[in-house]
Amino acid sequence: xxxxxxxxxxxxxxxxxxxxxxxxxxxxxxxxxxxxxxxxxxxxxxxxxxxxxxxxxxxxxxxxxxxxxxxxxxxxxxxxxxxxxxxxxxxxxxxxxxxxxxxxxxxxxxxxxxxxxxxxxxxxxxxxxxxxxxxxxxxxxxxxxxxxxxxxxxxxxxxxxxxxxxxxxxxxxxxxxxxxxxxxxxxxxxxxxxxxxxx
Amino acid sequence: xxxxxxxxxxxxxxxxxxxxxxxxxxxxxxxxxxxxxxxxxxxxxxxxxxxxxxxxxxxxxxxxxxxxxxxxxxxxxxxxxxxxxx
Ligand SMILES: [Zn+2]
Numbered sequence: 574x575x576x577x578x579x580x581x582x583x584x585x586x587x588x589x590x591x592x593x594x595x596x597x598x599x600x601x602x603x604x605x606x607x608x609x610x611x612x613x614x615x616x617x618x619x620x621x622x623x624x625x626x627x628x629x630x631x632x633x634x635x636x637x638x639x640x641x642x643x644x645x646x647x648x649x650x651x652x653x654x655x656x657x658x659x660x661x662x663x664x665x666x667x668x669x670x671x672x673x674x675x676x677x678x679x680x681x682x683x684x685x686x687x688x689x690x691x692x693x694x695x696x697x698x699x700x701x702x703x704x705x706x707x708x709x710x711x712x713x714x715x716x717x718x719x720x721x722x723x724x725x726x727x728x729x730x731x732x733x734x735x736x737x738x739x740x741x742x743x744x745x746x747x748x749x750x751x752x753x754x755x756x757x758x759x760x761x762x763x764x765x766x767x768x769x770x771x772x
Numbered sequence: 773x774x775x776x777x778x779x780x781x782x783x784x785x786x787x788x789x790x791x792x793x794x795x796x797x798x799x800x801x802x803x804x805x806x807x808x809x810x811x812x813x814x815x816x817x818x819x820x821x822x823x824x825x826x827x828x829x830x831x832x833x834x835x836x837x838x839x840x841x842x843x844x845x846x847x848x849x850x851x852x853x854x855x856x857x858x
Binding site (some may be wrong): 603605606607608609638652653659688750753755756757768769770 | 815817818819820822824829830831832835836838841843845847
């Protein structure tokens with residue numbers, strides 16, 4: 574062992590650049606699930622954006638994977654306190670998906686196969702801040718990690734990066750999703766430690 | 773009849789919530805299935821406990837612990853039924 578681990582023995586860790594308050598670094602990729610893992614055949618897969626007026630923009634798997642894709646590397650932060658640096662994904666930027674969407678709504682609810690939901694303001698999805706990804710580390714995204722496709726919003730706690738995502742509903746008012754209803758924070762900024770309602 | 777505030781519930785709620793709840797009968801809001809809480813399928817190392825209906829897999833309850841609080845969300849249950857001590 575070449576490195577003496579700081580903070581061993583319960584002493585408070587020194588702040589590490591890139592690590593939000595209260596988080597520790599992991600090299601694993603823990604799997605957290607609130608239910609059974611849905612298995613979605615690619616020929617049944619669909620992703621849609623539905624505006625507040627009910628206008629629907631929809632992509633099947635072939636259409637979706639034909640869109641311009643980006644490969645990017647980001648740090649991710651789970652509310653259960655692990656962070657993982659330098660994760661590499663490939664997918665479609667939300668900016669691309671919203672190109673032809675006319676909407677005046679400021680909020681969205683992400684919906685997933687299996688019934689999971691999470692709310693994210695529209696501003697947090699645009700300007701290169703979020704993607705719908707279908708590859709992790711150069712491989713097709715495994716169902717346990719949210720495949721065929723999941724949302725990635727790396728600047729918010731990872732529960733906002735909905736696994737098995739299949740759509741976004743535009744909303745005029747912010748509404749709580751699955752964990753937000755259960756006591757978690759409406760916004761979830763790891764740098765402000767917005768873990769729970771009232772934080 | 774007179775209208776009271778929630779303090780009037782104190783005694784009855786203490787009776788409900790200070791007992792072992794695993795024998796309480798839930799009614800699932802999704803499919804109207806009834807069963808004791810002990811029969812829920814619980815998913816655990818999630819950000820909280822998620823209890824799903826054994827019949828339709830809808831979420832019946834969520835329990836989130838923080839260092840200082842506990843949130844119990846029961847939107848998936850239309851009713852809880854408990855036997856009274858004789
Ligand atoms: Zn049910």
